[in-house]
Structure formats: C-alpha cells, structure tokens
Amino acid sequence: MALNDSGGKEKTMKSITESPGLFEYDGGKEMLLRAKHDAELVQCILELATAKGIEAASFTAIGALKRARLGYYDQKNHKYKEIAIESPHEMVSCTGNVSLSDGKPFVHAHVVLADERGNTRAGHLMEGTVFAAEVHLRRLEGPRLQRKLDGVTGLWLWEI
Amino acid sequence: MALNDSGGKEKTMKSITESPGLFEYDGGKEMLLRAKHDAELVQCILELATAKGIEAASFTAIGALKRARLGYYDQKNHKYKEIAIESPHEMVSCTGNVSLSDGKPFVHAHVVLADERGNTRAGHLMEGTVFAAEVHLRRLEGPRLQRKLDGVTGLWLWEI
Amino acid sequence: MALNDSGGKEKTMKSITESPGLFEYDGGKEMLLRAKHDAELVQCILELATAKGIEAASFTAIGALKRARLGYYDQKNHKYKEIAIESPHEMVSCTGNVSLSDGKPFVHAHVVLADERGNTRAGHLMEGTVFAAEVHLRRLEGPRLQRKLDGVTGLWLWEI
Numbered sequence: 001m002a003l004n005d006s007g008g009k010e011k012t013m014k015s016i017t018e019s020p021g022l023f024e025y026d027g028g029k030e031m032l033l034r035a036k037h038d039a040e041l042v043q044c045i046l047e048l049a050t051a052k053g054i055e056a057a058s059f060t061a062i063g064a065l066k067r068a069r070l071g072y073y074d075q076k077n078h079k080y081k082e083i084a085i086e087s088p089h090e091m092v093s094c095t096g097n098v099s100l101s102d103g104k105p106f107v108h109a110h111v112v113l114a115d116e117r118g119n120t121r122a123g124h125l126m127e128g129t130v131f132a133a134e135v136h137l138r139r140l141e142g143p144r145l146q147r148k149l150d151g152v153t154g155l156w157l158w159e160i
Numbered sequence: 161m162a163l164n165d166s167g168g169k170e171k172t173m174k175s176i177t178e179s180p181g182l183f184e185y186d187g188g189k190e191m192l193l194r195a196k197h198d199a200e201l202v203q204c205i206l207e208l209a210t211a212k213g214i215e216a217a218s219f220t221a222i223g224a225l226k227r228a229r230l231g232y233y234d235q236k237n238h239k240y241k242e243i244a245i246e247s248p249h250e251m252v253s254c255t256g257n258v259s260l261s262d263g264k265p266f267v268h269a270h271v272v273l274a275d276e277r278g279n280t281r282a283g284h285l286m287e288g289t290v291f292a293a294e295v296h297l298r299r300l301e302g303p304r305l306q307r308k309l310d311g312v313t314g315l316w317l318w319e320i
Numbered sequence: 321m322a323l324n325d326s327g328g329k330e331k332t333m334k335s336i337t338e339s340p341g342l343f344e345y346d347g348g349k350e351m352l353l354r355a356k357h358d359a360e361l362v363q364c365i366l367e368l369a370t371a372k373g374i375e376a377a378s379f380t381a382i383g384a385l386k387r388a389r390l391g392y393y394d395q396k397n398h399k400y401k402e403i404a405i406e407s408p409h410e411m412v413s414c415t416g417n418v419s420l421s422d423g424k425p426f427v428h429a430h431v432v433l434a435d436e437r438g439n440t441r442a443g444h445l446m447e448g449t450v451f452a453a454e455v456h457l458r459r460l461e462g463p464r465l466q467r468k469l470d471g472v473t474g475l476w477l478w479e480i
Contacts, residue, residue, distance in 0.1 A: 002272045011208075014301075016211075017182070020320035021318070021320050023170040023216075023280075023302065023303050023318070024302055024303070025216060025300035025301055025302035026189075026300060026301050026302065027301075030218075030300050030302075032216070032257070032259075032300070032305065033217075033319070034317055034318045036320060037312050037313065060220070060255050061254050061255075062256060062257075062268065064233055064235060065233065084313055088234075088235040088236075090231075090232055090233065090270065090282070090283050090284060090285060091270070092253070092255075092271065092272050092282040092284075093253045093255055093270065093272055093282075094255075096254075109231060112272055112280075112282060112283075114232065114255065114282035114283045115232065116228050116231075116232045116234070116241055116243075117232075117243065117278075118232065118243040118245070118281040118283050120272065120281070120282050121173055130236050131313060132310075132313050132315050132317055134257055134268065134318070135258065136218040146171040
C-alpha cells in the first residue's frame, strides 16, 4: 500500500487545481473528472484528493486503459501477486474509496477490464495508463478514516 | 456516440413522467428506477434524463438482460467493434454517467454480464434488452458538461 | 429471495450499533463499513440496514472474499442456479440496493470476483464470506420501496 507515492505533491497540487478536466457539483461535494490521456489513474485520483483536501470519498470510473497492473492478494501468504495487462482494454468497472494512510490521502480501487472479444480481467488496481477515463467522486464529510496494518489479514484496513 | 437517438422524445417524455417505476429520494436528487421488461436500458436512462431535465448525473444498475450489444473501442484505429450477446445474462455491474452531447442528454454506460456458469462478458453498453433492471441515478447540479470530439482519442469526451 | 433470514435480529442490532467498523458521514446519509473478517457480506449489510432503520439505500463494495455462493437466474424456467466459489477471490465489484420485502429491509447485490490470474466469476451474491470488505452505503430518504412477486419474471421486483 505504498503504491501512491506522494513525491512531487506541490507540482501535482498546482496542476490539479488548474485542471480544466475537473467539474464540481452540489457545492463541491460531487466531482466529475476527465482524467488526462496517458495519466496514471490511481495517481490522478490521489492528486485530486490531495489538491482538494479530501480525506474520505467514494468513487466510480469508466473508460479505457492502454495498459494496467492489477493485484491479487494471496489470503494465505499475505502478499500481492501482480498481473500485467499489456494491451488496451475497456475499463468496464472501477470502484474505490479515499481514506487516510499515514495522515495522507490514500486511494483504494478495484477494476474490471474487457478486451475486444468482451473477455475480462480484473483485480486490485495498482496502476492504469489512461486512454480515456471519466471519474465520479463523492466527497464524504465526517470522521477521519485511517488505515492501519491489520494482523489477521496483513492488509492496511480502516482503523477500528 | 450517436447511439442514443432522440427521435420520438415527446412520446418518451410523457411515458417516463407517468411511469410508476420511478421512485424519487432526497428531494429528487436521487432516483431509483425499475426499468420496464423488454425495454432497452440505455434508452430508458436517456428517457429519464430527458423527462427530468437532467444534464449531469452518475448511475449504477444491476439486474438481468435478455440480450445485449457491447462495444470495444479500438484505441489504434479509433472505431468501435461490436460484440453481440444473444443469450440471457445477469447484469452484474453497470456504471455510467449522463452529460450533454449537442445540447441534449447523453448516456455513457459500461456493463459486466455473467452467464449461468458465472463467466463474464463486458464492454461499452450499446444496447441491452431488460429482463429486469434496478437503476440508481444521482442527479448532479452544477456546470454544464458537454461532449466534444477529442482529436487524440477519436472519442466524444467532456469538453475542457 | 428469502436468503436474508432475519432470525436473531435483536442480537444483530446490538452488535451493529456497537460496531467500531461503521463510519457515518454527511449527517448519517453516507456510511462506510469495514465488514468483519469471516462475516457473511449480505447479512452484514442487512444488519446495518436493520439497525439503522434504513428502508432504501444504494451501495457499492470492494475487498476480498474467502468463498462465495453466486446465483444466475434462469429467465425461462424462473429459478436460480447456484454457482459455488470455493476459493479466495478479490471482490472487484459489488453493487446493490436496499428496499423492503414483507416490510423488512432486503438486500439485493451483484458481485464480480477475480482469481490470482485476474480471471472473473460473477453473479447475484447469495452469500460471501468476508476476508476484508469496504462498503459504501448511501441512505435514501423518500417513498417506501416494497418488493412484490412479479408474474412476468418470477422475481420479487419493486412494486409499481
């Protein structure tokens, strides 16, 4: 879960607040984002959250990716296996949330991809290179939601 | 993206406002729709948007389709390939949005279908014939979101 | 659709209101739930709805399941076929809603699962054993939404 490196945040924050691809609704609670061509999707959403000071959110996205790196979590051995998707796919489903890890916004997303025959590959979205993507993010106002290492699963889950 | 023909809109607007299958929540911001048996799903959502004057929205749906026509966008040659699904499938995921194209509501939806063994087919939803479908649409109030031809991808993306 | 047995509701209601895994946002309209390890996911969401008096809602979830039981509805013969998933899978998409059946909250959810190669299985979620799961539920305030047996499909659909 150290996938979302926050290096270069100042540059990022500047770019996202200037982004012409962000559309805000209902007083800023709801956002639609046209992700940039060739951007990395998880990073895109992380940059939006960072720039807007979002600490909790839920989102969905559709579009198409040029390539992606998916993850499958081995529930027994407590480590991710990576699945490389090297060809263009429709992004038929992307569902995720934003919470905090080490006090900074963290993006958790799962994705389903489809090829030219309609066959699918899916998993935890580690990285996805955007061909085109439309994100709907709903900001949530309330308690801080921190991720913490959970001993039972080996995952960074919401602290209880 | 001329899939949503608006011909016969007057008739449509009448039918949807009279529809007993539409349930409105939170002052009309949230809607649940029981799509009609044998209706075409994309058209259903378009009719709802048109009848209610919705210019921006995000939606999800689940249910089952009798048949469907999916699309895969060829990122190199800039055209859709069609995938015909001729048998009944569960609609295990449908995610999409409403924005404007040529000033009129336009529906963009992606779908994942599953057969009797749980195997999946997925893509851009061109057409789907409803066996049963439950749609949750959230209306977004804010800037007009217009689709415009994007030279890089060949797709009608949100104008920036 | 009698899958969500409400036996032991008192115990359940107590446990959910005491649950440290529930986080409420926007005045209680939006909820994030960290489902308990080894819990059954449909039951988890049902318990939340019951404890909070939720009669209509829409939700999504991501995470991982240890095992699951999926359903495919045979549109011709009007009965569910069950698909047993006996191995750990990522829960790459879960979309559903809460409405009323026999006056009590009822959960309807569809799910897409992925294995270690990124291959998918999907269907109506009858039961899923949680490895880890993050649920976002949006409560809807408005008309009562009752399920009733529909003669055309043989399904319990929203009453119109």
